[in-house]
Amino acid sequence: MNLVDMSRIGRVGEFYTVELVDGAAGGLRRITRRGWTGQVLAFPRLAYRDVRARGELARPGVYVLVGPNGGSLAMPHRLYIGRSDALQTCMSTYQTAEKKDFWSHTFVLTSAEGHPLSTTITAVLEGELIALARSIGRAVVNTNQPHPLALDPQDAHFLDEYRKHALAIMLLQGATYFDEELSAHPVPVEAAEAVRPRHIYHLKTKANLTFASGYESPYGFTVREGSFARRAVADSMPRAARRIREQLLEEKVLVIEDDKRLRLTQAYTFTHPSPAASVMTGYSINGVDRWKDDSGCSLADVRRAEAQAATENL
Numbered sequence: 001m002n003l004v005d006m007s008r009i010g011r012v013g014e015f016y017t018v019e020l021v022d023g024a025a026g027g028l029r030r031i032t033r034r035g036w037t038g039q040v041l042a043f044p045r046l047a048y049r050d051v052r053a054r055g056e057l058a059r060p061g062v063y064v065l066v067g068p069n070g071g072s073l074a075m076p077h078r079l080y081i082g083r084s085d086a087l088q089t090c091m092s093t094y095q096t097a098e099k100k101d102f103w104s105h106t107f108v109l110t111s112a113e114g115h116p117l118s119t120t121i122t123a124v125l126e127g128e129l130i131a132l133a134r135s136i137g138r139a140v141v142n143t144n145q146p147h148p149l150a151l152d153p154q155d156a157h158f159l160d161e162y163r164k165h166a167l168a169i170m171l172l173q174g175a176t177y178f179d180e181e182l183s184a185h186p187v188p189v190e191a192a193e194a195v196r197p198r199h200i201y202h203l204k205t206k207a208n209l210t211f212a213s214g215y216e217s218p219y220g221f222t223v224r225e226g227s228f229a230r231r232a233v234a235d236s237m238p239r240a241a242r243r244i245r246e247q248l249l250e251e252k253v254l255v256i257e258d259d260k261r262l263r264l265t266q267a268y269t270f271t272h273p274s275p276a277a278s279v280m281t282g283y284s285i286n287g288v289d290r291w292k293d294d295s296g297c298s299l300a301d302v303r304r305a306e307a308q309a310a311t312e313n314l
Contacts, residue, residue: 014033014165014168015033015034016031016032016033016165016168016169016172017031017032017033017034018030018031018172019031019032022047022050026044027043027044027047028041028042028043028047028050028051029041029042029043029173030056031169031172031173032112033165036161036162036165037111037112037115038109038110038111038112038162038165038166039056039109039110039111039112040107040108040109040110040166040169040170040173041054041056041057041107041108041110042105042106042107042108042169042170042173043105043106044104044105045103045104045105045106048091048106052088052091052092053088055113056087056108056110057087057088057091057108057110058086058087058088059086059087059110059111059113059116059117060083060084060085060086060087060110060111060116060117060118060119060122061083061084061087061108061109061110061111061117061122062081062082062083062108062109062110062122062125062126062129063081063082063083063084063087063090063091063106063107063108063109064079064080064081064106064107064109064129064170064175065079065080065081065082065102065103065106066078066079066103066104066105066106066107066175066177067102067103067104067105068102068104069139069140072247072251073244073247073248073251073253074137074247074248074251074252074253074266074268075137075138075139075140075251076138076139077138077139077140077176077177078102078103078139078140078142079133079139079140079141079142079143079177080102080103080141080142080143081126081129081130081133081141081143082126082143083122083123083125083126084122085119085122087108087110091106091108102142107170107173107175109125109166117162118155120149120151120155121151121155121158121159121162123146123149124148124149124151124159125159125162125163125166126146127145127146127147127148127149128163129178130143130145130146131145132178132180133177133178136177136178136179136180137266138176138177138179139177176219179218179219197215197216197217198215198216199215199216199293199299199302200213200214200215200293200294201213201214201215201273201291201292201293201299202291202292202293202294203277203280203281203287203290203291203292205230205281207260208228209228209230209231209232209260209261210228210229210230210280210281210282211227211228212224212227212228212229212264212280213227214227214273214276214291216273216299217269219269219271220269220270220271220272220276221269221270221271221272221273221276221287221291222267222268222269222270223264223267223268223269223270223276223280224264224267225264225265225266225267226263226264227263227264227280228257228261228262228263228264228280229245229254229261229262229263229264229279229280229281229282230260230261230262230280230281230282231256231257231258231259231260231261231262231282232260232282233245233282233283234282234283234284236283236284237278237282237283237284238275238278238284240275241275241278241279244270244275244279245279245282248268248279249262252265253265253266253268254279272287273287273288273291273299274286274287274288275287276291277290277291287299288300288303
């Protein structure tokens with residue numbers, strides 16, 4: 001069974017074919033692109049017994065083992081990133097290895113038959129993925145950082161193209177820990193320009209006890225690093241928002257700034273504008289109405305205006 005997905009990289013449309021090998025969206029998926037010699041396999045751990053005999057795992061490549069990180073909100077994922085010249089031999093040991101028993105699903109980055117990835121390419125790609133996941137800060141990476149290797153110009157060009165497609169495919173398959181838009185750390189100016197949100201919204205309360213800014217992102221509503229939250233909690237604060245705030249405090253994503261305020265130490269993406277607003281104000285609040293842009297228009301106003309404009313342009 002084949003499906004066609006599309007991911008937009010920069011300003012260029014890219015089309016990928018997602019093959020549901022066993023007919024189930026949650027089973028083995030083989031993702032390819034016309035004209036690209038790379039291949040990505042995505043599958044749950046339960047499917048490994050059926051996957052291990054496939055030809056793709058007899059080739060060189062890089063693998064990403066993914067599992068939960070103990071319910072953490074700030075770093076919800078745990079990763080082990082490795083490489084091998086024979087993926088099947090290497091990955092089979094992780095079925096029983098106690099220290100790597102955390103994983104529940106995996107990505108395998110390899111290539112089409114007759115186009116094997118070189119040892120140098122897989123080693124550099126492994127190191128780049130480890131460094132990227134650590135810089136974004138959405139996952140604990142249980143892998144040592146390899147020593148950097150130099151590539152000749154031809155290999156460097158090949159790796160640039162391979163990396164672009166491999167990351168796009170993993171993002172399509174839900175790998176938010178490789179998404180630079182969710183980075184918890186400052187990014188270079190040129191990168192920030194590339195992912196600049198369409199609207200910045202602000203949330204303020206009396207005496208500026210809450211003074212926060214954020215924007216809609218692909219995974220919900222992102223509140224920016226340095227935003228201030230009201231320290232006091234009202235009885236009306238939703239229980240779910242209270243639990244999120246408590247865990248963010250425990251994980252030092254929110255820290256005590258003074259006797260009346262908390263401060264967000266990194267950008268944090270909430271599933272919806274309302275829990276974002278409740279966590280920052282300490283009480284029940286409709287975030288869609290209360291997050292407002294520089295002109296005073298609420299998020300709800302902006303959505304209505306965009307919907308109307310889209311209708312008029314049909």
